[in-house]
Amino acid sequence: MLALVRDEARVRLTDTWPAPTPGPDEVLVRITCAGICGTDLAIADGYAEFTGVLGHEFVGVVETDGPWRGRRVAVGINVGCGACRRCLGPGPEHCARRQVLGIRGRDGGFAEYTAVPARNLHAVPDDVADARAVFAEPLAAALRVAEQIQIRPSLRVAVLGPGRLGSLIAAVLARAGADVTAVGRRESSLAVARRWGLATAAIEDVAGADFDVVVDATGHRDGFARAAAAVRPEGTIVVKSTCGVPAAVDLDSVVVRELRVIGSRCGPMAAALRALHTDGAWRDRLDDLIDARFALADGVAALARAAEPGVRKVLLLP
């Protein structure tokens, strides 16, 4: 089948990748739409040393016989062992033996087909089109922030890097009632945030602004220092960026200013799909984030486009 894969330290398109054979308790999903994320770009550059089919944001139709057959689905990307205390308790996100679709030890969704455990499936409501349902995974990652900190109406939050993920985080936290400022370098990113009714500021202007919470969604190694400069004493920095390199962090300042730092990764897929289904405002917002559509056959060019400065979501259509 056609697939965008990484092996031998490079990304290439192939039409001879073996179609997956679902294992026990797994189903075959025919991919109908996929999205390119910052993590895919980092992986293409060597982050996590992944080899296999890229892609963890996608929607598709189940082709395996059984209760899911013919249903449109989004897919939780963490595949746990199913037997450990983490898997049996809160979920597979922190299973020590987990695979992660397109990120760690398991093929992803930039292909014609993928095989996933049935327990990872989430039905997509009929009124949520593919090009919106494909946002379920990044929207879930944005919602994760609201699982980790208590959102209050008077909470002053800055989101650094209002790009493909940061925009969603800013919108989620504003929707939850916080006082959100989108902070960026690029006028085009800030224009979208303003269209969504968010306050905006230039990255150069927020040092010393004493935000209660600063979310680093810059994807850059200097994002943490920027966040630390913008947060108040005893404030919280939520780190969403993975950059593949250790950052030089002024831990003394974390101690002296008694900062709180929270790492944040995957979020609740079901809640994301519920938001896409019930909250009409997401429809227009997601359209604002889609910069381009490529055929899967042009996947290498699609990745290059997604890596251009200021480009937000690029979709891949198998």
Added chain:
Amino acid sequence: MLALVRDEARVRLTDTWPAPTPGPDEVLVRITCAGICGTDLAIADGYAEFTGVLGHEFVGVVETDGPWRGRRVAVGINVGCGACRRCLGPGPEHCARRQVLGIRGRDGGFAEYTAVPARNLHAVPDDVADARAVFAEPLAAALRVAEQIQIRPSLRVAVLGPGRLGSLIAAVLARAGADVTAVGRRESSLAVARRWGLATAAIEDVAGADFDVVVDATGHRDGFARAAAAVRPEGTIVVKSTCGVPAAVDLDSVVVRELRVIGSRCGPMAAALRALHTDGAWRDRLDDLIDARFALADGVAALARAAEPGVRKVLLLP
């Protein structure tokens, strides 16, 4: 007067330091006992670029006329502007214009006298001897951890670096009901922890141990990485160490494992003095931590002694 001071990038004893003149709302305190802390050693080495009289752990007697005259006191070390929202609200610890005794912009207590604002005074109960009251400041810093995280009976906590501060933190968290393990390199530190009824472990043995909370009180720049290796996914690292140099932190791992990091500094002096007054167990414990007493006149030798590996508290007697 006699004073241990840092100026021109070195620490020296002088007997010609001018005795302080209390300003408005300040009192003169005659120092009777002081303690040497890891931060003093870092400052002696250049941390915070402090110049003036060293020392922020001390007890003394008020000599200024007024309601405090003749009373034994411990002293809160943060001197705020008294007018900002932080000072008028939670306290001076995070006032942007604060001075900190012996640390930032204001002379400390390794001297015969010091002048401090009356609002920073805390009366020492009669049954708390000087050599114990001098622990009020570091004990408050230890109690700060219990202000920042919720202590529960089943909470598995590791304290890395059970030295002069780490020992107090371990004892405080155990007293508050957590399941505490003191983790160190040195058998002598672990022996004290064991005498106090705490579980102990060697630093080499805790990687992968999945503690709920790990407190880094090592004072070393590699302490954070050790803590990160010992904490569970979604666990909390409390950072007590200031080392004067930026640390190379694996922020990607903080994100992927969704760790929480909390910087922790000064704590509640009144609560510390209450503990020393009401909890008899502290008497013996504090005696365990005192390794040496020096006359202030031998202050330079006292600092050298305190810097030796495995030495905990060294007291200075003016």
